[in-house]
Amino acid sequence: MSRSKSSSRWLREHFDDPYVKKAQQDGYRSRAAYKLLEIQEKDRILKQGMTVLDLGAAPGGWSQVAARYVGDAGHVIASDRLEMDPLYGVDFLQGDFCEEEVFAKLLQMTGNRGIDLVISDMAPNMSGNRAVDQPRAMYLVELALDMATRVLKPGGSLLVKVFQGEGFDSLRKDMHTHFRQLQTRKPDASRSRSAETYWLAKDYMG
Ligand SMILES: C[S@@+](CC[C@H](N)C(=O)[O-])C[C@H]1O[C@@H](n2cnc3c(N)ncnc32)[C@H](O)[C@@H]1O
Numbered sequence: 502m503s504r505s506k507s508s509s510r511w512l513r514e515h516f517d518d519p520y521v522k523k524a525q526q527d528g529y530r531s532r533a534a535y536k537l538l539e540i541q542e543k544d545r546i547l548k549q550g551m552t553v554l555d556l557g558a559a560p561g562g563w564s565q566v567a568a569r570y571v572g573d574a575g576h577v578i579a580s581d582r583l584e585m586d587p588l589y590g591v592d593f594l595q596g597d598f599c600e601e602e603v604f605a606k607l608l609q610m611t612g613n614r615g616i617d618l619v620i621s622d623m624a625p626n627m628s629g630n631r632a633v634d635q636p637r638a639m640y641l642v643e644l645a646l647d648m649a650t651r652v653l654k655p656g657g658s659l660l661v662k663v664f665q666g667e668g669f670d671s672l673r674k675d676m677h678t679h680f681r682q683l684q685t686r687k688p689d690a691s692r693s694r695s696a697e698t699y700w701l702a703k704d705y706m707g
Pocket of ligand 1: 531534557597598
């Protein structure tokens with residue numbers, strides 16, 4: 502399919518999308534917020550007082566949901582290479598997560614706090630060439646896992662977006678070496694056509 506055809510299909514789908522309309526009505530910055538809300542409904546991963554690290558956070562839908570559930574006693578640290586408008590209860594760092602300096606700064610921001618939950622909705626800009634996109638996407642998952650293993654408290658959780666394809670199985674095995682439980686989630690708000698799915702890894706072994 503040509504680029505212009507696929508982008509006009511994207512625009513049509515976007516404006517007809519019930520989650521896009523709902524996000525506008527409910528005051529969420531993205532339709533992605535409903536993916537986290539659905540997972541929350543089922544798995545109750547967000548709780549009052551938690552400290553959460555949100556990777557690939559812009560425009561901020563997941564951070565809005567996280568901040569709401571952790572409440573005033575909790576805290577959200579968020580990061581993205583794009584700018585993000587400020588949100589109450591959310592500390593934001595702008596930068597490319599693949600850069601060592603940004604990774605290190607984020608580690609610094611978490612300090613000695615100990616993170617209860619890492620959530621990553623990061624996805625690379627898709628070129629349409631799977632041979633290029635898949636390794637980029639898997640690299641982001643590897644980095645998110647690396648960060649999680651440095652900041653999570655024992656017993657903590659990681660929710661991470663993954664793309665089915667090369668590297669998927671070996672990374673899944675890797676996840677199993679760090680977490681006692683690993684589940685797959687494909688929320689309704691995630692388009693069925695999309696290869697994205699989420700891993701919910703629970704009970705970090707520390
Ligand atoms: C699907 S969007 C996230 C939507 C967000 N969860 C929400 O609810 O609004 C994916 C995000 O990952 C970010 N991203 C992709 N690669 C990144 C990288 N290397 N470093 C930082 N952010 C990255 C993109 O800039 C984009 O904002």
